[in-house]
Amino acid sequence: MKWVVGLIAAGLYLCLQSHVNAEPRLSRTLIERAVMEAKATVDSAYEYSRRESIERVKRNLASPADVLRLMKQPVGRGRIAVRAADYMDNTLTLIKSSLGNRQKRSINATDLISEEDLQIIADLTGCSARHRVPSCKTTPNLDRFRTSSSVCNNRKNERMGSSNTPITRWLPAEYQDKISLPKGWDPRRRVNRRFLPLVREVSNKILHTTVVDSDPLYTYLLTFFAQWTDHDLSFTPHSPVIRSFSSGIDCDKSCDRTEPCFPVEIPRQDPRFGRNSEECIPFFRSAAGCGSGNTGHLFGAPTVRQQMNTLTAFVDVGQVYGSDEAKARLLRNLTSDKGLLKVNTEYNDNGRELLPFEKKSTNMCATRARITGDNNATEVPCFLAGDERSNENIALTSIHTLGLREHNRLARALAKLNPHWNGERIYQETRKIMGALFQILTYRDFLPRIVGPDAINKFLPTYPGYDEEVDPGISNVFATAAFRFGHLMIQPFMFRLDEKYTAHEKYPTVLLHKAFFTPWRVVFEGGLDPIVRGMVARKAKLTTQKHMLTDELRERLFKFTAELALDLGALNMQRGRDHGLPGYAKWREFCRLSVPRNRRDLRRVMQNRTLANSLMDLYRTPKNIDVWLGGASEPLVRGGRVGPLFACLIATQFQKIRQGDRLWWENTGVFTEDQRESLKKTSLARIICDNTGITKVPQQPLENQPRSRFTKCSDIPAIDLSPWKEDIN
Ligand SMILES: *[C@@H]1O[C@H](CO)[C@@H](O)[C@H](O)[C@H]1NC(C)=O
Numbered sequence: 265m266k267w268v269v270g271l272i273a274a275g276l277y278l279c280l281q282s283h284v285n286a287e288p289r290l291s292r293t294l295i296e297r298a299v300m301e302a303k304a305t306v307d308s309a310y311e312y313s314r315r316e317s318i319e320r321v322k323r324n325l326a327s328p329a330d331v332l333r334l335m336k337q338p339v340g341r342g343r344i345a346v347r348a349a350d351y352m353d354n355t356l357t358l359i360k361s362s363l364g365n366r367q368k369r370s371i372n373a374t375d376l377i378s379e380e381d382l383q384i385i386a387d388l389t390g391c392s393a394r395h396r397v398p399s400c401k402t403t404p405n406l407d408r409f410r411t412s413s414s415v416c417n418n419r420k421n422e423r424m425g426s427s428n429t430p431i432t433r434w435l436p437a438e439y440q441d442k443i444s445l446p447k448g449w450d451p452r453r454r455v456n457r458r459f460l461p462l463v464r465e466v467s468n469k470i471l472h473t474t475v476v477d478s479d480p481l482y483t484y485l486l487t488f489f490a491q492w493t494d495h496d497l498s499f500t501p502h503s504p505v506i507r508s509f510s511s512g513i514d515c516d517k518s519c520d521r522t523e524p525c526f527p528v529e530i531p532r533q534d535p536r537f538g539r540n541s542e543e544c545i546p547f548f549r550s551a552a553g554c555g556s557g558n559t560g561h562l563f564g565a566p567t568v569r570q571q572m573n574t575l576t577a578f579v580d581v582g583q584v585y586g587s588d589e590a591k592a593r594l595l596r597n598l599t600s601d602k603g604l605l606k607v608n609t610e611y612n613d614n615g616r617e618l619l620p621f622e623k624k625s626t627n628m629c630a631t632r633a634r635i636t637g638d639n640n641a642t643e644v645p646c647f648l649a650g651d652e653r654s655n656e657n658i659a660l661t662s663i664h665t666l667g668l669r670e671h672n673r674l675a676r677a678l679a680k681l682n683p684h685w686n687g688e689r690i691y692q693e694t695r696k697i698m699g700a701l702f703q704i705l706t707y708r709d710f711l712p713r714i715v716g717p718d719a720i721n722k723f724l725p726t727y728p729g730y731d732e733e734v735d736p737g738i739s740n741v742f743a744t745a746a747f748r749f750g751h752l753m754i755q756p757f758m759f760r761l762d763e764k765y766t767a768h769e770k771y772p773t774v775l776l777h778k779a780f781f782t783p784w785r786v787v788f789e790g791g792l793d794p795i796v797r798g799m800v801a802r803k804a805k806l807t808t809q810k811h812m813l814t815d816e817l818r819e820r821l822f823k824f825t826a827e828l829a830l831d832l833g834a835l836n837m838q839r840g841r842d843h844g845l846p847g848y849a850k851w852r853e854f855c856r857l858s859v860p861r862n863r864r865d866l867r868r869v870m871q872n873r874t875l876a877n878s879l880m881d882l883y884r885t886p887k888n889i890d891v892w893l894g895g896a897s898e899p900l901v902r903g904g905r906v907g908p909l910f911a912c913l914i915a916t917q918f919q920k921i922r923q924g925d926r927l928w929w930e931n932t933g934v935f936t937e938d939q940r941e942s943l944k945k946t947s948l949a950r951i952i953c954d955n956t957g958i959t960k961v962p963q964q965p966l967e968n969q970p971r972s973r974f975t976k977c978s979d980i981p982a983i984d985l986s987p988w989k990e991d992i993n
Contacts, residue, residue: 290359290381298362299388302354305509306347313506316514321626328823328830329516329546331781334628335653338501338551341413341428341588342574344390346501349554351389354509359385391554409692410699410927412585412592414576417926418732425577425736425924427587430553430570431500432737434916435854437568437844444552444569447841449521451529456847458884463837464545465531466882466893470875471818471833472535473811476756478803479968482713482905484759485799485948486966488659489710490750495583495651495660496702497921498743499574503551516546524549526842528834536819545830549842571843573743575651577736578925579706580699583651584667595650596691603675603690605668611644613791614957617669619647619654619661619783629655632784644784658758658779661786662795669955671698674985681989693988700929701946701983703922709948709966711918714749715911716904723915727930728923736924739917741851744843745892746913748836749906752807752896756816759798760790765971768794777820777829793957800952800965807905809875809897837890848894848909849887855912860886871899938987945983953977 317334320326326334338346386392400406400416410417411426418424440449448460479486507514508522515525519542527544530537537543553572575587584605586592597604608618622645629646633639646655647664654664675694679685685693712720758779760768767773771789779785786792805814813833823829852869853859860866866886867876875897883889891909898907906914927934929943948965952958960974 289378292384294359294362295355295381295384296388298355298358299351299385302351302358302389305354306350306505309505309507309509310347313504316506318626321628321630326628327516327546328821331628332821332830332835333502333506333546333548334626335656336500336502336548337504337652338572338574339652340590342499342501342572343504345428345554345572346503346551348390349552350503350505350509352385352391352554353552355385355389357510405692407933409696410578410580412589413587414578414580417576417578418924419926420732425921427576427582428572428574429737431498431573431743432735432739433570434739434741435846435850437570437740438846439568439844442568446526446549447844449526456885456887458888460841460888461882462529462531463834463841463890464528464534464831466837466890467813467818467831467833468531468535469878469882470893470897471813472815473813474815475811476814477806477808477811478755479753479806479905480803481968482804482966483800483962483968484659484755484802484804486710486713486905487750487753487755487804488657488663488799489705489948489966490714490747490753491656491660492583492663493579493706493710494743494747494750495575495653496579496581497575497577497747498738499652500550500571500743501574502548506548515548519544524551526838528831528838545834547835547838547842550839569844571740573738575738577738577921578699578927579703579921580927581650581667581695581702583649583654583664584671584698585695586650591650595648598687601687602679603685603687603692603694604672606648607668607672608647611787613665613786613793616791616955616957617665617672618786618791619649619665619668621645622648629781629783631781635778635782642784642788644787646781647783647786655781655783657776658782658785658795659799661783662792662799665786665792666796666951666955667698670701670951671695673954674698677985678988681985684992685990696927697943697988699927700935700943701951703929704943704946705948707918707922709964711915712903713966714905715915716901718902719904719911719915723912723919724922727928730926730928730931731923732926734920734924736921738921739913740843741845741891742913742917744840744845745836745851745890746895746906746910746917748892749807749896749910749914751817751832751836752812753804753905754814754817755802755805756814758795759802760794761797761801762794765797765801765974773798775820776814776816777823780821791957796952796956796958800962801971803968807896807900809870809872809899812896833893836892840890840892845891847887848889848891849885851891851895851913852909855909855916857908857912862886870897936987942984942987945981947980949975949977949980950982953980954982 320330400422403416406416413427415426416422423429439445440447503524508525511522519527526547526549528547529544533539550571553570575582586595595605597606606620608620611618627645630643632641632643649664654661671694674697675690678693679690756776757773758776759773760771762768771794817832821830821832849859860869863880867873870876879889895909898909901908901911904911922928949961949963952961959977962969963975
């Protein structure tokens with residue numbers, strides 16, 4: 265009986281197949297018209313969004329949602345890729361609806377359109393160009409220096425690990441429609457036979473805390489080093505549009521779910537929004553990568569929607585140098601042939617360099633009058649750096665500035681050592697050293713304190729050598745969930761300290777939400793030193809199951825005045841659903857950890873009855889727990905600052921980034937033996953000493969120490985650059 269059914273099914277399948285194959289080619293005119301119309305729709309939505317953004321920022325009406333959106337704008341090459349994807353997506357929608365009228369049943373657009381026609385559409389929209397493989401034959405010095413985009417790092421698969429490619433997945437996506445709609449798009453649809461709770465409700469019940477525990481071992485620098493490292497590895501852009509393509513409504517004026525709007529619904533009786541709020545927290549979907557979703561199979565990519573990473577996967581200090589050629593050039597000082605990066609020509613910090621200003625029509629960093637209430641206050645533009653998010657908070661801005669200063673310091677020293685080097689050579693050699701320094705700081709000093717010794721022994725023992733088969737690509741679960749562990753380590757404050765490491769009289773510690781997008785605090789409020797002291801002499805927030813996410817991030821994210829502030833916890837979970845990430849239980853299984861199936865199991869995994877109960881009351885099954893939340897809820901591993909799931913996911917990612925990097929600092933031929941010995945002397949302490957006015961620091965600035973044990977800068981070893989002196993004979 266069974267095989268009869270099977271045979272019929274197979275026959276039906278073949279019949280459908282031949283039907284699809286027999287799909288007549290569309291006329292070239294129809295395609296061209298659809299592409300033209302789609303381009304017009306997309307361009308006008310882009311233009312509307314651009315003008316609206318400028319207008320709001322000009323009138324000082326930029327809301328917290330605007331700020332997040334503007335920060336997540338794709339720029340340069342990323343923007344071109346996102347627009348091409350939007351063209352293609354909209355073209356297919358148009359063709360689908362025109363064909364749909366002729367079909368009885370609506371099928372996926374791609375089933376109605378032949379391969380050849382899809383290829384034509386991809387060509388016309390610019391989507392094909394994204395997938396053309398670049399030529400590495402003509403690029404010079406590939407064995408010595410990284411390209412800006414890291415294209416050609418892998419010689420067999422030239423795009424591997426490079427910027428502006430789709431983000432990698434370690435487990436298949438789980439979308440509501442199996443192709444591209446987020447989980448929970450339709451809230452009445454069950455997932456694993458249960459309804460998904462509203463992310464804001466989960467945030468209110470699980471994350472909410474007004475109490476903060478401080479870390480007994482680690483400083484606040486650990487928190488910001490995590491953010492800094494994250495910004496070297498991944499950036500997932502939004503589409504730049506702020507209103508729905510199909511209905512034209514503004515995403516932040518409506519609770520409707522319509523691409524790219526996926527607003528966060530407010531539960532009844534929300535503590536901030538009150539009863540029966542009609543409001544939503546605006547949320548924009550991450551842009552689809554070109555040639556994914558409906559069209560992915562064209563390029564051999566999986567057929568579901570993928571997001572993009574506009575950064576390179578490698579630890580290569582892209583936050584300082586940029587992740588594509590155009591950005592890299594923009595950041596360089598090319599008026600003198602000295603291999604320097606551009607600095608600020610209007611202001612300096614007690615004679616030390618500051619980041620240059622961004623030249624943009626929208627200045628979302630003009631926050632001074634709004635925060636201080638002084639309408640005559642001088643505003644400054646945002647700083648320009650390798651990553652778009654350098655102004656997000658002033659601690660991060662300070663690390664960016666340290667990176668810039670260290671580059672210029674090393675460049676000047678190398679120029680003295682090798683007067684015959686031109687600017688290009690100095691720049692490349694300096695950038696290469698900087699890459700090595702931050703690889704060492706990340707793997708030697710930072711990671712062990714996060715994932716603990718067991719994960720290091722398991723995933724990151726001594727360097728095994730380069731393996732070109734290893735895909736270093738940043739995985740979706742790492743970028744969207746695991747590496748967001750740092751959010752739980754953020755204090756509600758930005759500390760500022762004076763020369764004696766006591767509270768700064770003139771520039772006191774401020775609440776965190778008054779330190780978002782405030783480059784003017786760096787320019788006018790004592791420069792880097794008070795902020796850097798605050799990071800090395802104040803503690804990180806400790807992640808505990810009781811006190812998870814400070815209300816500065818849950819209730820006041822990007823709030824400058826009275827507008828609707830964002831909730832970082834809710835956003836993280838909504839983002840996971842937007843990206844179709846599988847739930848908590850699947851990721852436990854991926855990591856070969858015990859898989860909780862019910863309340864009792866979950867209590868054991870969490871080692872916390874109350875928390876496990878609250879999670880089960882909300883989700884009903886461990887399968888559905890949003891993976892960021894599940895991972896963040898676990899008790900910490902021995903000697904680390906994340907639970908077992910995040911320790912596994914983070915260590916796995918960093919293992920791949922190391923092993924799949926042809927230019928990893930320990931790989932043979934990258935540096936000489938002497939150079940490697942020299943590089944190992946690097947320390948965060950020395951970098952702070954060399955680039956600020958600070959004269960005493962903790963020897964290990966990630967570790968909390970009493971002030972009496974701080975070390976004089978003159979006692980901290982520096983790296984010796986003599987192995988870089990080139991014999992000119
Ligand atoms: C470029 O370098 C020159 C020489 O060091 C310096 O005078 C100039 O101010 C720099 N320009 C920028 C924008 O950094």
